[in-house]
Amino acid sequence: MSSEVPQAAGVSDVPPNIRKQRLLVLREDIAQPVYTLSGIVFIAILLVGWAGLTYGGFVSPLFLPTPTAVVAEAFRQISKGILFPDMWASVYRIMLGWLIATLFAVPIGILMGNFRFFEGLWEPFIDLVRYMPVVALVPLTILWVGIGDEQKFLILFIGVFFQEVLMIMNNVKDVPMDLLRIGYTLGLSQWEVLWHIVLPASMPGIWDTFRITVGWTWTYLVVAELVAARNGLGRRIMEAQRYLATETIIFGILVIGLLGLITDLSFKLLYNHFFKWMKENR
């Protein structure tokens, strides 16, 4: 005679949701290979769909060129020495435009996040400008600084700065007040608290803001190269529009997308490198 509770046949001790890892459970993790593969498969399906539509003759090449036409366009641009000078011209504009915007956004955002006075002083103006459509400012920027690279920097600056500065302000405000208070109780002056505590504590957030705003620059680049640019990826796309060279447009868009992806990944990798201590906090 045993006093144990008899087990019903076919019932295991393991709760059913752990027995088999299911694909769609709210917030539950899935197997890593499935996660990675699904992203690749999705893009593959899009490519197959694209190929099917174009090779099957369901859409006119004028609206959507075949993948081979786009690949051929890639070879043409590389062999004729168009692609890399275009890329360099655009990357150069983006880097400098974004850097100038960031050089202003960081100190101003830090001031606004720390001192209510600067927030009150600048926020109304920044909110006003940031809702102005950047595209509509193109004629003005040409009038002001001409049609050289300066005009491209200016457009990128306007597109990035007024958003970035507010995001940096919020990154700074996210630092818990008790962290500042600890600094004061340790005898630090407010400038020392700012330098030794607020800045390092807000750096991961600011870095993420960098990553996000760099992403936007590609959008504004095309706007900036819309008028009066001799080269650049955006320029090439706008020009192709005139001749209905759809494969040039598609290829240009893909290149920009790829460059954007690479930039994003680099920022993420550097984040993991600079802020190793953040990983454990999650």
Next chain:
Amino acid sequence: MDIQPKLVAQGISHVFETGKGDLLVLDRLYLEVKEGEFATIVGTSGCGKSTFLHIVAGLTNPSAGDVFIDGQKIQGPGRDRGMVFQSYTLFPWMSVQKNVEFALKKSPVGAREKQELAAYYIDMVGLRGFEDSFPGQLSGGMKQRVAIARALVYHPSVLLMDEPFGALDAQTRGLMQELLLDVWEKNKCTVLFVTHDVDEAIFMSDHVYIMTTRPGAVKRELEIPLPRPRSYEVVMTPEFTTLKREIVDAIREETLKTMNAPTVKELA
């Protein structure tokens, strides 16, 4: 009156300006803590006990009244007082060692001595071997132990603690209380501790100050004559229970007042 009290709060009143007008949170609070004493303030939530601690720390300027340490009126934060908050306030980008050393930034000692002092206090809170860990790798209780080490390393004569174990689970909390008593007995500093946990207040303290509901003032002062060193078993003694009953009754009276406050009635 042969010896001067370590800490004196003289008629502290404080008003918060809110959108709906001024709110009186502290109303003429008087309090004295003797040198080397462990004093605890207990009260209902919102009674202004944290605000009072911030005033003693010099982080908030009271609307009226003064705080004196060794007869000196305090003017803002100072290194004669150390603070431990309820929230985790370690610097996540620094290792445990660097966090504790950071507190010595303003001390006139060499790098070598800073390192040794930090190691000594890290050892005292039982974290030897974790010097190179980052706060993100530590449990809540360990983080608060580092915070205690950081608050003690520069030898403040008063340690201010704002519900330091409030975010910890009951078991960890009990162990932390014992650890803090142990550390306090080694350091012989004056402690002003804030909590809403009556057991914690009795277990730790020489004196318990019960606060009234908002606007906060000291309702009653109670001496805790339990012998030291205390072990966790003291909470099961009849003396402890008697003290607990007194304090719980007093706090309950205050809590009932807030329940009957007009603002609550309006909501209900």
